[in-house]
Amino acid sequence: MLCVLISPKPARGRNLAPRFLSTPPAAAALATSPDQHLPWRAEQQQQLATTEELRSEVARPAPIDTNSAIFALLSCRSLAQLKRVHAQVVCTAILAVPSVANKLLYVYTRHGALADAHGLFRTMGERDKVSWSVMVGGFGKAGDHRNCLVMFREFVRSGSRADSYTLPAALRACRDTSDSNMGGTIHQLACKVGMDADLFVSAALVNMYARCGLVVDARKLFDGMPARDLVTWTVMIDGYAEGENPVDALALFDRMLLQGVRPDKVTMVTVVSACAKLGALHKAKTVHDYILGKKFPLDVILGTAVIDMYAKCGSVDAAREVFDQMKEKNVISWSAMISAYGIHGCGKEALELFPVMLQNGVLPNQITFISILYACSHAGLVDEGRQFFYSMARDYNIEPDVKHYTCMVDILGRAGRLGEAMELMDGMTVEKDEGLWGALLGACRIHRDMSLAEKTAASLLELGPKNPGYYVLLSNIYANAGRWEDVAKVRELMTSRGLKKTPGWTWIEINSETHRFNVGDKAHPQAAQIYQMLRSLSRKMELAGYVPDTNFVLHDVDEELKAEFLYTHSEKLAIAYGLVATPQGTAIRMVKNLRICGDCHTFCKLLSAVEQREVVVRDANRFHHFKEGSCSCGDYW
């Protein structure tokens, strides 16, 4: 076939059926390639002609009817195969049948061949709603949001009414580009054409607003909907979970159940992921029991979500149990388990899993290496980390990106090898971002390297970081050195850039309920008991040798006041409540939104011995398991 289409002269030695002589326009388009007019290309074609002619005898397109064409299109496994069927369709002149042409368009988009699909679309004589929606949806699914919206606009301008296929596709493009302005415009259009109450459109609208960070607008829309289906509930739950509001996500799920709506597997994945964000082990077990009770199969997606949930709720053992039970595992499941070990400081276990993954025929990807390097970093495995870092490109053809460099700088920096970290950064070709400089600055804090800290901070501040954490880090470094004027300057810079320090909070799960504490919080109904417990605890702890480490208080105030600040840190209030509300011997499990403070870390270690309690803290970076006076992080965090 190819020979007939590309050969400039009549083929020799065979009779061509008349249909091959008059090449239809679409078939000509098929043979077009951008470089076909280049001289070397023409020469090459001449040389290839004989072989291709022979081949074409075998591969000559056979006539095909409409039904067989649709069946053949749906069974295409490769783009080459698809192009052969396309040629058959062209030769049989059934491209004029809309269902065939549209199916062809659709299958091209499914193979990610959007240029081919678009080429065909442009030459199609008759384009109906399906052709348009295939193109709008095709560009969207391929991640080409711009062309998705261009097609949508063309569709609307062609005088067609936006429908329940094209509107959700266009809204998804807005969601994926976080363009709530465009999303709002499309919302108005949906209202204008009376499509806003359609279930597909309204689910897409709720999803778009929520994922663009406008959860309140999403909820208003959700509450005002005349009808809701499972997907609408699911996207709203997901909106809360993704918006870092897992409490509302889980509350909405409970409400959904109360209203008699039965969740499906996708809803459960969303709920499990909300639970992972929350970090409450009791709740995690309840959700897992629900999944088992309702007999949802733990397939690769739900199973992986459950692994991640248990890991982030503090039980790496439960995560491993689920991992072992899963029949099908992909690279995401393996990476989730490696990451689970990593955040719990079990570097050895994480690294042991890597070769097992390979033995199971699963190849690592970029994220697997981030999980591995993270595990090395939090277990102090410098040499191992370095080996993995260099093996990425060499053995797996995965070029390290800025995140991998950040992990590596973290590994070297924490281990005190600041010079090596700098060297690595000097030699990198990928663009440096604030996270990378932040990692180096963190290392400067740990090893008190004032001069490098200043240089690093200069580069960091030049990038204009949006994360208040980096300013606080720098301010901490100055405060530790007693440079209060510089502390004030950093604070001023933060204010001028419109940033505020993220307030620290800790919550603790008691009897399946979470209780949240801020610094100096007195809002809890049992506040009196909590503060009384804190006073008796501090006496006991000081007798056992605890000395408040006032270096962690950064206000320029006297020592006595500093100690008072320390005692009302949210971590300590949560611990005190844990002691008040749970029987002796029960583990105390907490989640903190920021990194645990150094003084609270010391406090937890001592408390685990004095009170004979296991204390588990998830902070913004990792888990700390305190037991009998020491922490699983080995004071290395």
Next chain:
DNA sequence: TTAGGGTTAG
């Protein structure tokens, strides 16, 4: 000839 669609894991 009735094709195309909204939600999910590290």
